[in-house]
Amino acid sequence: MTTVATPAAAAAKKPAAPVQKEDAMLLQKEMINRNYHELATARAMGRKVSATFVPGNLNELLMCFDLARSLPETNALQNGMRKKSGKMIMDAERDGHSEDVCTYVKADLGMMLGGEVGPTGEALPRPDVLLLSYTGCFTFMKWFELIRHKYGCETVMLHVPYQGEGKIAPNMRDYVVKQLKETVIPALERVSGVKFDIDRLRQYMRESAKAEEDLVSVLQSAKNRPSPIDGYFGAVSRRSAACPRPRSTTTCCAARSRSACGPARARSRRTAR
Numbered sequence: 001m002t003t004v005a006t007p008a009a010a011a012a013k014k015p016a017a018p019v020q021k022e023d024a025m026l027l028q029k030e031m032i033n034r035n036y037h038e039l040a041t042a043r044a045m046g047r048k049v050s051a052t053f054v055p056g057n058l059n060e061l062l063m064c065f066d067l068a069r070s071l072p073e074t075n076a077l078q079n080g081m082r083k084k085s086g087k088m089i090m091d092a093e094r095d096g097h098s099e100d101v102c103t104y105v106k107a108d109l110g111m112m113l114g115g116e117v118g119p120t121g122e123a124l125p126r127p128d129v130l131l132l133s134y135t136g137c138f139t140f141m142k143w144f145e146l147i148r149h150k151y152g153c154e155t156v157m158l159h160v161p162y163q164g165e166g167k168i169a170p171n172m173r174d175y176v177v178k179q180l181k182e183t184v185i186p187a188l189e190r191v192s193g194v195k196f197d198i199d200r201l202r203q204y205m206r207e208s209a210k211a212e213e214d215l216v217s218v219l220q221s222a223k224n225r226p227s228p229i230d231g232y233f234g235a236v237s238r239r240s241a242a243c244p245r246p247r248s249t250t251t252c253c254a255a256r257s258r259s260a261c262g263p264a265r266a267r268s269r270r271t272a273r
Contacts, residue, residue, distance in 0.1 A: 036119065039122075050068070050070065051071070052071065056160065076107035076108045084119065089106045132156070160176060
């Protein structure tokens, strides 16, 4: 009997074309992997570990205390991109979390249940401090409650007032300053054993402002015809890279003055220089 190969069958046997990656994609992967390696080796290097979220993070401030930084939602995202999160989500559901619960949360909790092995295959350390600053949705607060229940470590929260009119009022700034001075910074000093250095923060803020301006410049290039980037670039570059040094939407005015710290929108960051 003669077997005739159909066009569909013949096409299925063709070897897949090699994926061509841009230099930026390779650099992004290198940065993410380096961040996870720093986390995995934090204990060996004598560093304390913080866990915080991407929205409204105080990353520049955390860096002032030499803290290795873990981002639970980025862990979930990176596991998902590597097609590892399916079992983690099911493990979390078997542990009692509803199917209706955000899969970001369940992927992260499932990773914990599976031995704290991170997206790159290296075991991640337990955090010494949890820092929650701004929540884009109520899920973040409940997520942190679950993490706190599991780890039992020190938890710090910086509450940023809702800007109903889109403006920062003096009382809002004073409220955030008081929390930073009396709660957040003292807690980070106590956990890390490192004294807060205002000049170090200023330098980190200048670098972040420059990075933000560079990104905006790249995104603005989309106004050209033809455009060198597309919508996919904008979405992926902003989201999947939210690991090595994520941007903060809550900044410290202490970078400009020793007597004032407060919230500001991302576009105000450049004034910190």
